[in-house]
Amino acid sequence: MTVRSALLAIWQQEDINFLLTNRMPRRLLTQFMGWFSKIEQPIVRDLSIGIWRACADLELHEARKERFTSLHDCFTRELKADARPIDRDASVLVSPCDAIVGACGRVDGTTLIQAKGFPYTLQDLLGDDAELIELYRDACYVTLRLTASMYHRFHAPHDCVVERVTYFSGDTWNVNPIALRRIEKLFCKNERAALRTRLAATGDVITLVPVAAILVASIRLRFLDVLLHLNYDGPNVINCQARFQKGDEIGGFQHGSTLICFAPPRFSLCESVREGSIIRMGQPLLRLP
Numbered sequence: 001m002t003v004r005s006a007l008l009a010i011w012q013q014e015d016i017n018f019l020l021t022n023r024m025p026r027r028l029l030t031q032f033m034g035w036f037s038k039i040e041q042p043i044v045r046d047l048s049i050g051i052w053r054a055c056a057d058l059e060l061h062e063a064r065k066e067r068f069t070s071l072h073d074c075f076t077r078e079l080k081a082d083a084r085p086i087d088r089d090a091s092v093l094v095s096p097c098d099a100i101v102g103a104c105g106r107v108d109g110t111t112l113i114q115a116k117g118f119p120y121t122l123q124d125l126l127g128d129d130a131e132l133i134e135l136y137r138d139a140c141y142v143t144l145r146l147t148a149s150m151y152h153r154f155h156a157p158h159d160c161v162v163e164r165v166t167y168f169s170g171d172t173w174n175v176n177p178i179a180l181r182r183i184e185k186l187f188c189k190n191e192r193a194a195l196r197t198r199l200a201a202t203g204d205v206i207t208l209v210p211v212a213a214i215l216v217a218s219i220r221l222r223f224l225d226v227l228l229h230l231n232y233d234g235p236n237v238i239n240c241q242a243r244f245q246k247g248d249e250i251g252g253f254q255h256g257s258t259l260i261c262f263a264p265p266r267f268s269l270c271e272s273v274r275e276g277s278i279i280r281m282g283q284p285l286l287r288l289p
Contacts (some may be wrong), residue, residue, distance in 0.1 A: 037071040037072035040069045056148055057101055059185075060074070060077070060288050062080055062151070063080070064079060064080070065077065078153070079151055080105050089284070094247065094281070096157050097144055097152075098150045100145045100277070101273055101278075102144060104269060104273065107262075109137060110137055112141055125260070129194070132194070133206060140265065144258065154281070155211065157208075157261070160199050160200055160206065161241055161242065162244070163197065165221065168191065171190050173211065174213055186276060189207075191211075191215070191219075200243075207248075210251070224240070261285070273285055
């Protein structure tokens with residue numbers, strides 16, 4: 001057994017994984033990691049990235065850079081210009097990020113699924129935004145989980161305007177499948193932002209909800225001059241008119257996490273989108289009727 005396979009075997013033990021990623025002081029650990037990951041000392045950088053590569057399927061051949069200044073620089077890496085082809089079919093909304101598809105399908109009234117046996121509601125996730133809650137009654141949704149080694153930026157699913165960002169301060173629970181099976185309403189407990197986005201062609205409102213997690217807890221949006229993180233204290237609702245073309249970068253996580261996408265009831269999941277499947281940014285995700 002190799003060192004890597006031995007480490008993975010330990011990490012995949014549910015009780016050990018849950019203990020290490022959730023029962024430690026999450027906020028303190030997240031703030032420490034935010035500081036540590038930005039250290040630009042070559043030995044620290046190379047050792048950190050080396051350990052990361054030993055424990056995960058970290059592929060850097062698609063990165064625009066060949067060398068990184070820090071662990072954080074590697075986490076938030078850009079890709080080469082042709083690394084993610086964008087599906088140009090006007091009737092298709094593409095995936096905003098690389099991800100593993102989690103729970104998806106139809107909202108049942110205002111209730112949707114985090115994991116088997118663990119429901120939550122639109123109100124739990126979106127707060128008191130009555131307009132959005134009614135808009136997404138019986139709507140289409142898909143949960144996109146980014147692993148630590150994936151590309152961490154997210155992009156516009158179609159030509160659109162981001163009209164409003166609502167920020168929710170919260171905890172930093174891990175959002176891996178082990179935690180999702182143990183912690184009720186986990187997405188609704190964690191720090192997150194709701195991006196209300198209007199499609200340029202049809203006027204439909206698509207909402208993207210990036211959810212932060214342990215070691216992450218910061219969301220960078222390119223069109224805002226603030227970093228949304230644990231120490232951000234407002235405003236919680238930011239009105240804006242940020243225009244994007246399909247595939248343009250909107251923002252990114254500082255590590256890896258989850259993004260939940262909501263579309264009105266007349267939308268449907270594309271045929272290849274099912275729980276457990278892997279999707280790349282730019283591939284078909286949702287379809288207009």
